[in-house]
Amino acid sequence: MTKLDTLLAGLARERSTGALRVGRSGTIFLSEGRVTYMECAQTPSVERLLTARGRMTETALRALRADGGCARLLQEGSITPGELQYAVLGAVLDAAFFLLPMSGTRPKFRPGEEHWLGGQWFFDVAGLVRECARRRAQLAEIWPSAEVDSLPVRPVERLPGHAVTLNRVQWEVLVRADHQATPLEVAKRIGRSGYSVLLAVRRLAAAGLLAPPMPELPKRVRGERARPPHDREAAPLPLGPPTTGDRTDLALLTRLKKALEELS
Amino acid sequence: MLGIDTCLAEVMSIPGALDAMLVDHTSGMAVAFSSDSGVDADRSAAALTEALRATTDGLARTCPGDVVRIDDMxxxxxxxxxxxxxxETLFEGPLVIYxxxxxxxxxxxxxxHRLRSISSRLTT
Incomplete structure (x- = not known):
């Protein structure tokens, strides 16, 4: 269990109500120990989904939020209760997937605070953690290397085979991939959940449609010896530090010997 | 205008319904399920997702030139x-009624017919 999990489990046991702010990464809203809403800076929120899909304008949404909130949103009829519940469910799970493993910043809990879209769906903390683990396992099953999750999406120039079947998200990812953007950046551009884009990218990788990652240029660190090129024929490097007949080395050894003798 | 739970109840009221489930197709997660069924909801949701995905892929290969959009299976x-x-819902999904x-x-x-009418009331 990571630290954030433990903290959340504690809040759940105490049946706390309020908002847990995790630095700038996101906020978790709880109501009587159950998670009602979660925001993560890396994934689209429900508000973003509503505006990105053209359901309503940002100004209309802000007005709703200030006056009437959720009840009025449903009353005006641009979204059904089921759709809103499903959107909250999806957005929270997506945020949890990226937010829960985070550590570093010290989370701050503010009791009593609520999110205006909270109360649509109640998650118990253990269930959330379990679902995140299941999603991680699902990703690993498709393509075991997590490397593609954070590297820029670089589709191959030519198909390795004759034909390929793509699903909707994969198509959108390929269209928007500019060889610079990472999967989460692509997710923001196409307005889809981070997890669905990770799934698509891993499937693309498994199908051999992504170019292998660029080899990182070796960093030159002053004073450190360059790594010798791999050569099976070459004589093996000597074990231990290089030995010399240098004066300073000899002096150091003598001092060390003397110190050891004084100890005994 | 249905919520998730009422939607599930409506599906269960279809004559002859044994169990029902709402599945998030992207992740293969059971969003809601009728509790008395005795099946492992998580596993069956994941399996149904795979079945639907395999069907979509298969159809895409059998109908070249067509964009496949499944209404029901x-x-x-x-x-x-x-x-x-x-x-199709606001959140990507798709949300699958089973x-x-x-x-x-x-x-x-x-x-x-009932499923069609339920889905029209679940989405706008």
Whole structure:
């Protein structure tokens, strides 16, 4: 269990109500120990989904939020209760997937605070953690290397085979991939959940449609010896530090010997 | 205008319905399920997602030149019918309504009709 999990489990046991702010990464809203809403800076929120899909304008949404909130949103009829519940469910799970493993910043809990879209769906903390683990396992099953999750999406120039079947998200990812953007950046551009884009990218990788990652240029660190090129024929490097007949080395050894003798 | 729970209740009220489930197709997660069914909801949701994905992929290869969009999927076994209906919603999804129907007591045409009407009330 990571630290954030433990903290959340504690809040759940105490049946706390309020908002847990995790630095700038996101906020978790709880109501009587159950998670009602979660925001993560890396994934689209429900508000973003509503505006990105053209359901309503940002100004209309802000007005709703200030006056009437959720009840009025449903009353005006641009979204059904089921759709809103499903959107909250999806957005929270997506945020949890990226937010829960985070550590570093010290989370701050503010009791009593609520999110205006909270109360649509109640998650118990253990269930959330379990679902995140299941999603991680699902990703690993498709393509075991997590490397593609954070590297820029670089589709191959030519198909390795004759034909390929793509699903909707994969198509959108390929269209928007500019060889610079990472999967989460692509997710923001196409307005889809981070997890669905990770799934698509891993499937693309498994199908051999992504170019292998660029080899990182070796960093030159002053004073450190360059790594010798791999050569099976070459004589093996000597074990231990290089030995010399240098004066300073000899002096150091003598001092060390003397110190050891004084100890005994 | 249905919520998730009321939607599930409506699906279960289709004549001959044995169990029902709402599945998030992207992740293969069971969003809601009728509790008395005795099946492992998480596993069956994941399996149904795979079945639907395999069907979509298969159809995409059998109908070259067409963009495949599944309205509903029906599987009939010796024990009953399985109906799947993917729904486009605000959140990507699709959200899949699944219902298992009794072979003897159900009426397929009625069930499909009811599913259509339920889905039109679940989404705008």
């Amino acid at each position: 029906l599987i009939t076994t010796d024990k009953g019918h399985h109906l799947l209906r993917p729904l 219902v298992r129907l009794d072979l003897e007591r159900s009426n397929l045409a009625l069930a499909r």
